Amino acid sequence: MKRSLLLFIFSFGFYTSFAQITVEGPIPAQVLIQNNLIGNPNFPATNFGMMNGNQFSGPNSISTFNCTDANIVPFTDGVILSNGAANGIVGLPTTLISTGGQSWPGDTELSNLTGLTNLFNASSLQFDFVAEVPAISFDFMMASEEYDGNSECQWSDTFAFIIRNNTTGVSKNLAMVPGTTTPISVTSVNDNTNCPANTAYFAGYNSVGFGGQTVVFELTGNLTIGDSYTVKIVVADQNDAVWDSALFVRNSSFGAYPVVDQEPMDLVIEDTDMNGYEIFDLTVNEALMLGAINTAVYTFDFNYYLTQADAEAQVNPIANPQAYQNTTDLESIYVSMRNPYTGHSITTEFMITIDSDLLGVEEVDNGIAKLYPNPVTDVLHIDGLSNIQKVNIYAMNGQLLSSQNVQNSMSTTVDFSNHGSGLYLVNVVTDNGSTFRRVVK
Numbered sequence: 520m521k522r523s524l525l526l527f528i529f530s531f532g533f534y535t536s537f538a539q540i541t542v543e544g545p546i547p548a549q550v551l552i553q554n555n556l557i558g559n560p561n562f563p564a565t566n567f568g569m570m571n572g573n574q575f576s577g578p579n580s581i582s583t584f585n586c587t588d589a590n591i592v593p594f595t596d597g598v599i600l601s602n603g604a605a606n607g608i609v610g611l612p613t614t615l616i617s618t619g620g621q622s623w624p625g626d627t628e629l630s631n632l633t634g635l636t637n638l639f640n641a642s643s644l645q646f647d648f649v650a651e652v653p654a655i656s657f658d659f660m661m662a663s664e665e666y667d668g669n670s671e672c673q674w675s676d677t678f679a680f681i682i683r684n685n686t687t688g689v690s691k692n693l694a695m696v697p698g699t700t701t702p703i704s705v706t707s708v709n710d711n712t713n714c715p716a717n718t719a720y721f722a723g724y725n726s727v728g729f730g731g732q733t734v735v736f737e738l739t740g741n742l743t744i745g746d747s748y749t750v751k752i753v754v755a756d757q758n759d760a761v762w763d764s765a766l767f768v769r770n771s772s773f774g775a776y777p778v779v780d781q782e783p784m785d786l787v788i789e790d791t792d793m794n795g796y797e798i799f800d801l802t803v804n805e806a807l808m809l810g811a812i813n814t815a816v817y818t819f820d821f822n823y824y825l826t827q828a829d830a831e832a833q834v835n836p837i838a839n840p841q842a843y844q845n846t847t848d849l850e851s852i853y854v855s856m857r858n859p860y861t862g863h864s865i866t867t868e869f870m871i872t873i874d875s876d877l878l879g880v881e882e883v884d885n886g887i888a889k890l891y892p893n894p895v896t897d898v899l900h901i902d903g904l905s906n907i908q909k910v911n912i913y914a915m916n917g918q919l920l921s922s923q924n925v926q927n928s929m930s931t932t933v934d935f936s937n938h939g940s941g942l943y944l945v946n947v948v949t950d951n952g953s954t955f956r957r958v959v960k
């Protein structure tokens with residue numbers, strides 16, 4: 520392999536920042552998975568397993584790390600899995616990290632899943648759980664010596680975040696370039712001028728002790744409730760055992776990804792004393808949003824906001840959501856459902872009003888789609904601001920009444936003639952995002 524000089528170009532700043540990474544290991548698999556990757560002491564993981572270079576007379580290849588410089592690793596604590604020495608990132612950052620002999624084997628499951636053969640120096644962590652939530656998440660970045668200004672166009676080490684459904688036998692790799700079916704790798708994410716690929720996800724050369732690194736990816740995977748799963752994070756060298764790569768997985772990033780079971784209801788308290796104000800308990804919607812989730816095991820926090828921007832930034836929450844006094848006759852409340860361990864959250868919206876006649880006449884253009892007329896009689900028109908993919912109609916109790924696919928058109932219609940009078944929730948999925956709108960008939 521010809522190696523460019525790029526790896527050996529470094530600066531004083533590079534040296535000083537490097538002292539800010541420390542690693543600790545080896546550490547038993549169960550401790551790494553429960554205390555580091557999961558963090559939630561109640562998460563029901565079992566059957567912990569590890570493949571480590573030190574089991575094959577090689578170096579310890581899995582450790583915890585701490586990094587206090589966000590320019591090096593954008594999160595402070597996590598687990599490093601390397602296809603070489605995990606402590607290669609400490610000490611001499613400009614030295615090529617190229618460790619592990621060919622007697623330290625690859626991984627058959629990774630080979631079968633990717634179709635790549637001739638793998639060496641596999642490191643993996645794995646555990647089992649039974650799905651009681653509809654989705655899970657991981658956050659990680661990948662760094663590799665294969666980022667050298669040349670190899671990106673030709674070959675790559677390989678890795679996967681495997682989620683294997685033990686009930687159906689189907690395995691999936693969650694580590695795909697967002698919006699594609701292409702596995703994340705040195706060849707699929709780089710900004711080499713001869714073969715640039717998905718450059719937005721490449722973070723740069725020479726910052727973590729490896730030749731280059733990706734941005735932090737947030738992986739999510741959908742689950743079938745009740746099925747048994749094995750999660751396996753695995754990285755290996757390909758073609759030879761040299762020029763190492765590593766996964767940096769954020770502490771506590773594995774957990775239940777928030778999914779709204781049923782959309783929150785609009786709340787109506789008629790203003791019988793005509794003073795313009797009533798007191799609302801916004802939290803009555805939490806049970807709807809959680810559905811059947813076992814909250815003793817899967818914790819979610821709820822916070823309420825007056826604007827979507829505040830909800831997304833998680834600033835200025837409503838101080839007392841159990842006794843909130845309205846400020847206008849009809850107002851939007853934005854609710855954030857957040858896993859406090861992983862930090863991942865989603866936001867949705869409901870209305871509160873002191874006059875039920877006001878529901879259904881809200882503004883219907885929110886930057887994603889325009890719905891009209893509202894109230895609707897027989898035909899609801901939908902104009903997307905980008906291509907519409909799908910329209911779902913729900914009853915206000917969350918029951919899905921109809922779902923229609925749209926073939927890449929910016930406008931469509933929905934037949935409401937068979938629906939009775941009342942409030943409906945219309946979900947429009949477009950290339951630019953998804954929106955829920957209340958429509959009255």
Ligand SMILES: [Ca+2]
Pocket residue numbers: 602603617618619640756760761762763
């Ligand atoms: Ca290696």
Ligand SMILES: [Ca+2]
Pocket residue numbers: 665676756757759760761762763764
């Ligand atoms: Ca390699």
